[in-house]
Amino acid sequence: MNYLILNRSALAIRPYREWMGDGHRLLLITDARALSADDEIRGGQLASFDATVPLVDYHDSVLVEREALRLHAEFGFDEIIALSEFDLLRAARLRDLLGLRGQNEESAIAFRDKLVMKDLLREAGVPLAPYAPAADATSLIRFTQEHGFPIVVKPRRGGGSMGIEILHDEDELWNYATRTTQLGTDDGAPLLVEAHVEHELFHIDGLVVDGHIQLIWPSTQGTTTCLGMLDGHMLHSTMLDADDPRLDDLRKLTTTALETLPTPTTTIFHAEIFGTPDGLVFNEIASRMAGGRIEEQIRLGFGLHLPKLYIRALAGHELPRIPSEPARIGGLALFPPRPGLLRAVPGECRVPGISSFTVSVAAGTRLGTAHASVDNFASALAVGSTRAEVEQAISRLRTWVEAETVIEPETEPQTATGGTTA
CATH class of the missing domain: 3.30.470.20 (ATP-grasp fold, B domain)
Known part of the structure; x- marks a missing residue:
């Protein structure tokens, strides 16, 4: 089997070849920062793969997709492995494009987009705190009129608690809205608002x-x-x-x-x-x-x-x-x-x-x-x-x-x- 691996973690703690064993072709696209700074160690890390593409601008670069398609044309990999939260969607989209098995875009969105996730869970009767999409400032105001303060505002596709804020009153809400310029655009902000619960x-x-x-x-x-x-x-x-x-x-x-x-x-x-x-x-x-x-x-x-x-x-x-x-x-x-x-x-x-x-x-x-x-x-x-x-x-x-x-x-x-x- 041929596998494409999208990687962000230090390869010192992600020994893919050791884990997967011989008999597989492993192709790697990795954040360059995941490689050891020691030349000898780095050489050994790269030698365990059949093809490697280290990228300095890995996080939000379309070079990941371009290099993935190039490697597929050359080697024809069967599966894509992605362990990071921020690679799940790009891996799923590549699978759908190339007709590969594994997590598809529908599944990845359900686990990455908190609004989509909560809508599905609510329909199944899973207990949730009150929530709503928050694309604009009026959505935040409307939510507080119904549920009061404090509220929690978070990115729909965030991770690691990044970008999450608790707002306790209207002054904090307007301060947040002023700093979050997307709330004032026609396209809106990819945010979710929830009622804060003690927990x-x-x-x-x-x-x-x-x-x-x-x-x-x-x-x-x-x-x-x-x-x-x-x-x-x-x-x-x-x-x-x-x-x-x-x-x-x-x-x-x-x-x-x-x-x-x-x-x-x-x-x-x-x-x-x-x-x-x-x-x-x-x-x-x-x-x-x-x-x-x-x-x-x-x-x-x-x-x-x-x-x-x-x-x-x-x-x-x-x-x-x-x-x-x-x-x-x-x-x-x-x-x-x-x-x-x-x-x-x-x-x-x-x-x-x-x-x-x-x-x-x-x-x-x-x-x-x-x-x-x-x-x-x-x-x-x-x-x-x-x-x-x-x-x-x-x-x-x-x-x-x-x-x-x-x-x-x-x-x-x-x-x-x-x-x-x-």
Whole structure:
């Protein structure tokens, strides 16, 4: 079989040839930044593919499509593999154009476009917060007249919490509308507005193979939020215990969403559900692996690597037995940057229960604000026998990181870095 791979992640953590094995022709179009800066390592990475096209302007360049069509004319690939949120639609459109199997454009849009997704879920009776398209300022006003404040405005096809804002009153609404010039155009803005609900956020991650759910497990972010990351507050996540009373309802609601949407026959999924005082409210679901070290969190718990399983399933390999519940509880913590000069960073981590701690920037770096919910200057993985045990370890870690980190506020605006995007 011949496979075209569209790639954005560091190839050091995406060894496609190793995962897929020999006997396949692998063609790669990749963001050039995914390659090692070391010449020898980079050469080895590229040598594992039968043809490679590194692109400096990968994210929004039509060179991806042009090179894909050129490679297809030369090699005639049978499938397209795309792991990134922002490659799902372009891969689906190429499949439709070339008559290839896999996720088509209808399916990709249902998982990428939050308005399309919510319309389909609402028709199936899935509980949702009130929502509406927000193409113009009058749509926002009309929504607040019906549902009041606060409201949440978000891109219909966004990711990583980028571009999401909570508006608490009319002054904030008009300030937002003034900054968002598309709201005043004839074409309108590709936005969605929702009623804000107080919640505990659960994320449910798993794998579907040949139309059957092979793995599905919820985690909780507790009192931390993705939007809180954008304001400089730590985010953590912990897998639920096997005896958690919320487990079955979270899995059932996620399964209903997968059955409602045009879910690919084989896919990874990442769902988000709000736990509110009035019950569970579905937020959204994606047909890809989550970011922010969640794949490592799941690996700690189950001993399985979801992207590897997914790739091997696409390549026709028999998968190992997937347990119905984790052997251990995995957790993670992300520490977002705050604007200022990073004077001191934590050293070696000796906090019990923390299995991995990484600082991604050096002292002396000027930090900016986080732009996405996975941006961080430090991150950690934790593991234990129960959720309470893992959350205690993360709490001790937070105290230690905050004591060891010194960020000196800037007196004048500086060009800054936001840290690492996981």
